[in-house]
Amino acid sequence: MGYLDIDRRILALAFARMVDSLGNSFLIVVLPLYITSGVVSGGTFGLAPALITGIILSAFGFFNSAIQPFAGNLSDRTGKRRIFVIAGLLVLTVSNFVYTLVGGYGAVLLVRVAQGIGVALTVPATIALVNELASDTARGESMGVFNTFRMLGFGLGPVVAGGVVAGGVVAGGPYLGGAVTGFEAAFYVATISALLGAVCVYLLVEDPEVDDEADAGEEFSLAVFNHVRDDKLLDPVFTLGVASLFMAVGIALLEPLEHHINTTLGQSATMFGIEFSAFVLAQVVLQAPIGTWSDEYGRKPFIIAGLLLLVPTTLVQGFVTTPLAMIVARFLQGVAGAAVFAPAMALAGDIAKGRSSGTTLSVITMAFGLGTAVGPLSAGYLAGISLPFGTSYAAPFAFGAVLALLGCLLVYTQVDETVNTDGSSERADAEPAAAD
Template identity: 80%
Template sequence: MGLLDTDRRILALAFARMADAAGNSFLIVVLPLYITSGVVTGGTYGLAPALITGIILSAFGFFNSALQPFAGNLSDRTGRRRIFVIVGLLILGVANFIYTLVGSYNAVFLVRIMQGIGVALTVPATIALVNELSTAASRGGSMGVFNTFRMVGFGLGPVVAGGVVSGGPYHLFGVDMTGFEAAFYIATLSAFVGMALVYLLVEDPEVEDLDAEAGESFSIAVFDREREDKLLDPVFTLGLASLFMAIGIALLSPLEHLINTTLGQTATMFGIEFSAFVLAQVLFQAPIGSWSDTYGRRPFILAGLLLLVPTTLVQGFVTTPAGMIVARFIQGVAGAAVFAPAMALAGDIAHGRSSGTTLSILTMSFGLGTAIGPLSAGYLAGVPIPFGTSYATPFVFGAVLAFLGFLLVYSQVDETVDTGGGSSHAGAEPSTAD
């Protein structure tokens, strides 16, 4: 499925997510600088500024991830996705603006939680809409297109953010603003642009309720009670694999200083290495997602998880910037092979209005992994191993998790696409949305 063949409503959601992701990724660069700039003061409780910064940054991931299943379930129960996306983006935009008004650690922490609430409302409902606006034959391609736009926004944000902060102060339309304020205003505008796109171009689809009890009660199935030869629920298993993948992907950022010192490189080169992963995601998400509609979801998920093992491990042992760029790029290809097919497989399994709850398990897991990854990297970087550099241990840990994810998916997840061999999961039914 090409870009021109994608439902315009899915494209609108993708553009909205791109704008939102660009604004959010702005804050990846801006918030640490803002918190340590001297503008934010008071309420440290005796903790080091670096630790306070880590707590504030991680709060978003943990709070956002914890709320996503509940928000997804609530959108299932109401049968209305669009309003959750709009309200979530509104909350996110207001939170981004409030950063310009606060000056204490406590206040910044509370605003970060507010951001988490906004994203928790937005993400499950958005993914559910993409799922319901797709057919069984196009779901992988739709998920790939959607995530491609998200990664474009995520990749552009950090590139622009540093220049915006360092280029201040500004005087625009008669208003004086610092570089930080300009960055927060751009993040605010991005959220509001996404909200406007969804409001103007997206409507809730008419989806047949295949399961009369879908969304009526909230629960996450851990064990599979339908397949006698499997222990774990397939969506829960995919959630674990997504968690492990996200942890491995997120190990790099907190080790920037160690990596730059070991490889003898500048911060600019580190940024290129970080962006190599994003570039691979942008290039391969859509085609791999589309291929999974034809050749099946499971082979791509397994191949991606298996490829994550060496590409994560080698990042702790490369000795040149070029080696790190190659490792990150191929890791991005591996991540692309997992993300869209896994979301599509979970979407195949979801029945009727249960898409929000089902798919939120994967989005929650990925978000939780991006929060756990930096914390585990910071802790494990000081743990010695008999071989490798001083920061190799986190990458060994990430590689082990990726292999565990591969084993879980191989043993617990069935194919949902009938590729001619009749191996599709009996419970997977195509969406009835056009």
């Protein structure tokens, strides 16, 4: 099956997420610099700059992950995914713009919370749409192609953002004759990108027809234990969610340490953006083919291999001493992430029943969002702990490596394969229970 055979609505959703992600990823580079630049004022409650930065960045993930399962379940019950996607993108549009109007730590925190709410409305409904529009034998491919577009935008953003901010970091920057600073220009790009994503979904995407209203989701509840297989303790979707959380923590450790990393490696914000994007480049190159291979060879082998590779590629980031070494480490970490993400989403999609896609898949997206919150917060805290080896900020990356190994062990012991050797997305073993 070629990529051009994928449902056009999946491609439209992928494009919309690409332009939206480009704008959102600006903030990965911009917000840490913005918070520590002196432009943001007000009390920090006696907290260190790295920790207050971590708290603000983490607020997005905490609210995002807390709301996602309920938004996903509500989209199941109403059968109206599209409106949730558009509403979330419009919330992001407004919140991205409001950054240009606020200048206190408290206000920046509130805007970050609003961003988390916007993403919580958008992500579960979008992934559920992709899952429902994909054919059973090409679910991994569809998830891979969708995430390739999303990560393409996410990867371009930090590289461009570093240059935008560097060109106008001084108050009264060079844009529009000095009327717009580099920070404001970055926030405007994020605003326009979210709005463009909303317009794309409005014009090009429709909800799939649903014949069986009885399959609509019930109230959200998270199944932790496996009640079907006696040889498995944990529910497979819950297990995949825990592994996704651990993976996201390791990926997000880099964000609040930008200042420390730039100082240690003697580099600029632009180089940090390149290092961040090296992870995304690997995702862009490998998501689609790995997703396709998982349709044929199975989901579980790729997930386990990816989590294993996450261990050394996360740990080494606390030891490198040159920008080139950090770029290589981030690229290989991206290879590991690519091996986990699309197959994990496809495996959970295989388990989802009827119109429960939003509820079931929100367990994975919720966990990933929670990981993006825990990662920066734990990095800000652990960066103050000195290890007898590595850089001054090696402790967070050692923590991330341990989590990746634990996630690998959980998937290996608690998750069954869902793809038969003939490539059909049916239970290769007895079917485990999905998230209720």
